[in-house]
Amino acid sequence: MKYVDHASVVKRMGSRMIVNKIFKALFFLATLFALLALGLLFYRIFIQGIGYLSLDFFSNFGSRFPEKAGIKAALIGSLWMMAVVAPVSLILGVGSAIYLEEYAKKGKINDFIRMNISNLAGVPSVVFGLLGLTIFVRALALGNSILAAGFTMSLLILPVIIVSSQEAIRAVPKDLREASYGMGATKWQTIARVVLPSAIPGILTGGILALSRAIGETAPLVVIGIPVIIQFLPENLLSQFTAMPMQIFDWAKRPQEAFQSVAAAGIIVLMMFLLLMNSIAVFIRNKFQRRY
Amino acid sequence: MASNDHQANVSVQDMIAKQKGKKGKKRIEKSIPVILFIIASISVLTTFGIVFTLIFETFEFFQRVPFFDFLLGTEWLPFSNNEPLFGILPLIAGTFKVTLIAVVVAVPFGLASAVYLSEYASDNMRRVIKPVLEVLAGVPTIVYGFFALTFVTPLLQQFIPELKIFNALSPGIVVGIMILPMIASLSEDAMSSVPNSIRDGALALGATKLEVAVKVVLPAALSGIMASIVLAVSRAIGETMIVSLAGGSTPRFDLDMTDSIQTMTAYIVQVSTGDAGYGTTIYYSIYSVGFTLFLFTLLMNLLAHVISKRFREEY
Numbered sequence: 001m002k003y004v005d006h007a008s009v010v011k012r013m014g015s016r017m018i019v020n021k022i023f024k025a026l027f028f029l030a031t032l033f034a035l036l037a038l039g040l041l042f043y044r045i046f047i048q049g050i051g052y053l054s055l056d057f058f059s060n061f062g063s064r065f066p067e068k069a070g071i072k073a074a075l076i077g078s079l080w081m082m083a084v085v086a087p088v089s090l091i092l093g094v095g096s097a098i099y100l101e102e103y104a105k106k107g108k109i110n111d112f113i114r115m116n117i118s119n120l121a122g123v124p125s126v127v128f129g130l131l132g133l134t135i136f137v138r139a140l141a142l143g144n145s146i147l148a149a150g151f152t153m154s155l156l157i158l159p160v161i162i163v164s165s166q167e168a169i170r171a172v173p174k175d176l177r178e179a180s181y182g183m184g185a186t187k188w189q190t191i192a193r194v195v196l197p198s199a200i201p202g203i204l205t206g207g208i209l210a211l212s213r214a215i216g217e218t219a220p221l222v223v224i225g226i227p228v229i230i231q232f233l234p235e236n237l238l239s240q241f242t243a244m245p246m247q248i249f250d251w252a253k254r255p256q257e258a259f260q261s262v263a264a265a266g267i268i269v270l271m272m273f274l275l276l277m278n279s280i281a282v283f284i285r286n287k288f289q290r291r292y
Numbered sequence: 293m294a295s296n297d298h299q300a301n302v303s304v305q306d307m308i309a310k311q312k313g314k315k316g317k318k319r320i321e322k323s324i325p326v327i328l329f330i331i332a333s334i335s336v337l338t339t340f341g342i343v344f345t346l347i348f349e350t351f352e353f354f355q356r357v358p359f360f361d362f363l364l365g366t367e368w369l370p371f372s373n374n375e376p377l378f379g380i381l382p383l384i385a386g387t388f389k390v391t392l393i394a395v396v397v398a399v400p401f402g403l404a405s406a407v408y409l410s411e412y413a414s415d416n417m418r419r420v421i422k423p424v425l426e427v428l429a430g431v432p433t434i435v436y437g438f439f440a441l442t443f444v445t446p447l448l449q450q451f452i453p454e455l456k457i458f459n460a461l462s463p464g465i466v467v468g469i470m471i472l473p474m475i476a477s478l479s480e481d482a483m484s485s486v487p488n489s490i491r492d493g494a495l496a497l498g499a500t501k502l503e504v505a506v507k508v509v510l511p512a513a514l515s516g517i518m519a520s521i522v523l524a525v526s527r528a529i530g531e532t533m534i535v536s537l538a539g540g541s542t543p544r545f546d547l548d549m550t551d552s553i554q555t556m557t558a559y560i561v562q563v564s565t566g567d568a569g570y571g572t573t574i575y576y577s578i579y580s581v582g583f584t585l586f587l588f589t590l591l592m593n594l595l596a597h598v599i600s601k602r603f604r605e606e607y
Binding site: 001013016017019020023024026027028030031032033035037038040041042045048056091092095098099100103112113115116117118119120122123124125126127128129131134135136155158159162178188194209212213215217218219222223224225243245248250252253260263264267268270271274278 | 335
């Protein structure tokens, strides 16, 4: 005796199966839309900017003439800013993560800090610019210096670094900690010599990704008044400077057609920089991250 | 012999006592949590810093401009020489237009991608598509802004001849592309966390994959999906560089998508790149606009939090 009448199943399911297939194709096409947008974006900018990408572009300062405009000041400026953002945001971020994961007792204060971090992550970057303008540029009188911009950017990416460091620390298995305590280590010894070393690949991966966000971020720099026409390289942390996204913003705004291509060339440099950082992050993740 | 045993006992206890008595070590153990607590409280201080900065400077602004003129005014003409007007509604209208278009683009495409990734895609497919979405999410907004201005706007002008160089449509679409990965990946997370047993149950009853996705997985993951959309809306509201480059700087209180607009964020950028001196009404106005913006995004973030907490289905 047949339990399943195949013909009737096909008859009843047929149209529904077709609908399923149609929607599967639709969903796939919608997913392709994102890939297409990304491809188009890269292709357009590459075609537009490649003509202006030469060695001179790296060695020239900003200029009123598109042929002479270069990204030197902006590239070096971005690196200087990173020299502030990287240590400040990593120390603050990892320190906070250690406190929240290892020391904080479950309770209202802890919940409040967590809630606060998730809300801070949702504050628009332009508002961080207003904070930087009031606190760092004016109240602490740092002016529109590397230090002021670096501090502002550090606070901007702080929530991202805290969350990714927390995840990295949480992924360290409890056995390792117990073993360390069992050997007579104190809590801080356990954290510094056992937990952090095994969490460091994860912390670095998240940290580099957050830093690459800080490099591409424009709005806070605009608000704290970072200039664009800079004809010198910064000498110390209190120097004026300009950064790559600022420079690109300025070029893109100019009415001359040729500056659009200069902006595209600047974007290629910026994207190459980000690509490099992301590759390092992926490399660290694949090479050093242990799974327990 | 007996004395030797005794000696050994004492020495171990001594060692422990010695170790315990080390003052430096104790001090480190005691001071580390305090230091770390101070570091952790910096994130809280940042929030307070933002809120107080915005409140103080906005208060200063309201000394010069009446509160209700700001809240209900339909004209934003801060640079007018004879009679500057500070009615926030045109800026809110600009932000609203861009956000609306962004949502119209991002929600269907984002959700469709999420359904595809979580219900249909093979592991290999997922391994290709997910990094692409991550890259898309990591592209700096200035790059999107440039793309909107130099590619999307000219492209749209071929279909809509009356479209101005600066408009709401093009930045709206590009902001939509920007927030798409966020909706896709957060919704996919929500859908993937629906247990397979539920899917299998539906499939065993004769449902197709589509029916499983729409009638079983979507409702079960609804809280996560809604939260992802709200978070993406919050991101769209706060987006700055795309609208600054491609949206223009003409605040207007209407629903025209084809003409130049100004959003709250773009106004802050316009003033910051101009030369409004410290202490002028225009200077304080960026804080009042920033505060309004902050309230909008805070509201959205809290809403997302409540949705994901209150309506989560536990399995």
